[in-house]
Amino acid sequence: MQVPSPLTELRDERLNARDVRLYLKRDDLISPDIPGNKWRKLKYNLVAAREQGQHTLLTFGGAYSNHIRATAAAGARFGFDTIGVIRGEEHRPLNDSLARAVQYGMRLAYLDRTTYRRKTEPDVLDALADEFGDFYLLPEGGTNTLALKGCMELPAEIAPDFDVLCCACGTGGTLAGLAAGLRPGQHALGFSALKGGEFLAGDVRRLQIAAFGAETGNWSIDFDSHFGGYAKRTPELDDFVTDFRVRHDVDLDRVYVAKMLHGVFTRVQEGEFAAGTAIVAVVTG
Template sequence: MTATIEQQLNIVTPSPVQRLKVNWPGSEKLRLFIKRDDLIHPVISGNKWRKLKYALSGAIDNGVTEIISFGGGHSNHLHALSYACMELDIRLIALVRGDYSEHPTATLKDLQSWATQIHFLDKKTYARRTEPDFIRQWQSAYPQALIIPEGGSQKQALAGVGEIYTELTEEFDAIVTPVGSGGTLAGLITAQPLSTLIGIGVLKGEGYLERLVTDLLPGGILTPWQILHRFHCGGYAKVSAELTTFCQDFNRQTGINIEPVYSGKLFFALQQLIAGDYFSPGSRILALHTGGLRT
């Protein structure tokens, strides 16, 4: 019997749902839960696996030996994809925003150790990453390569993300998730849960993030959703002293590790929303831990 891609990569699903026990002001009025997608895999965790699942399984089925993808120097997407490609014997060509050749991040050091071919692009060039001419240029250079968009966010990712909802055994009034490239929120919306979906923008992108999500959505979707934009702490990978302290306190209080780029901003936002009576008393709230602990 041929091993599934989950078996090949040692992916563990479904991820557990646990009570979130915190002593935040107002939290006693609510029932808080956390879906531990960070436990899916030590490296290919959370929404990174969800968004890559069907792209990678399709690549294996079609005999793909090269993949091109995009991200910054701290990209959790590239980190997860690089490890998966190493395990699946696929060469990854990573197009990275900014020149880190003299001072590679921990993420990029891992990519190098996993035999990823890295190309550093200046910000102006990287900004063209979705333009057809730019895509054709790289497809011409690597004619056999599969191109996966930044963050893994593409229509093919929606089904993998939607499996988050199918794993739930009970309903929640609201599901809260971080938003960076839009694929996770779009996948949850497509699954059409009964819950209200709340995205926490982790970068400066009011309007931009909404467009990323809506561009991925099929028609006829009625699930209510919104993205809140006041918790990005200055932008992508920007960290305030308040956020750093919050993450440290959360780790100590719950025993659940979070980082300041994605999951930290999610739970920081949740704390602030609860303090401001954003949710009706008695509401059942599910926070999605999307992994990405390596920053």
């Protein structure tokens, strides 16, 4: 595990023109199999599972869930059995993501979409316990109060002074944790990967209150950088990814990271960051 993850400053004339500095926090390089915020969210959950004497991790996700694959990898690495409860019907052959999870020893189960929407209700969890026995429950996407504790550690790894810390938002957990780790005067800016993601603001507040007793108030969310919705892409986004690879030799994940960085550069070019601003963007994987 490469923790702290590397920090690199980008050299780009678009930044120079606005006197803005931009660093990439390369959490994608923490581990090839448990990258970025996946590791930070899992870290203290693995500790809790061990302390509770649990030997099995059970979690939920879609058929292409990175969280499912990361949980399987973490289980294999740290000695836990793993169960992935997948939304929808089983399809064969398995896609690459689920095939990799199975290679790590994960047992897959499937819930129809109606039941999956009720996955946190007692009768559904009781049925899973009847089938699989005792387990440590990880929520879909890995976001809970212990996940925030792990994400909260990231800002302290950044040596240079900075003003704004940017990340992509899916559940809001990473943003909620990062904001709690900032020093006074610093701001966390999330970029929703979801169309209609305004509900995330309420989720971030609730997560912070549950984890820390109060919301921090030092964060905001950009709701306009979703490119049509979760996992959607457009020629503009594809062109940005290609150009970024040519300029900086970094391949960007299109679901989350590319949308976030496109939003950052758009704000830079529109003058939304004052001259002299130092920004850190988290590459979550």
